[in-house]
Amino acid sequence: MTSARDQIDQIVHENDIVLFMKGTELFPQCGFSSRAVSILEHLGAEFKTVDVLQDPEIRQGVKEYSDWPTIPQLYVKGEFVGGSDIMMEMFESGELKQLVGAPAAS
Secondary structure, three states, X not given: OOOHHHHHHHXXXXXXXXXXXXXXXXXXXXXXXXXHHHHHHHHXXXXXXXXXXXXHHHHHHHHHHHOOOOOOXXXXXXXXXXXXXXXXXXXXXXXXXXXXXXXXXX
């Protein structure tokens, strides 16, 4: 059986953009997760979500994996980006759009 850390590592490296969140893309279970999904959708980014409420080991494991205490957590191309507040700051500055390779507005 693989450890939670191995599962997280595999998910992070097999997907260009991953959001570990509470709930699902269609039904976020907290305001921070909802805001994170909205930001990524606004950018037109294709991303995978992982509902940490479905697996307590993943929920705790992702915090240890990133050394970041809160959820949601965004990973882009295998690198930890940050949580909801950092995503919002990067969105507002235009950094997040560049990082996720979002299509240019026409």
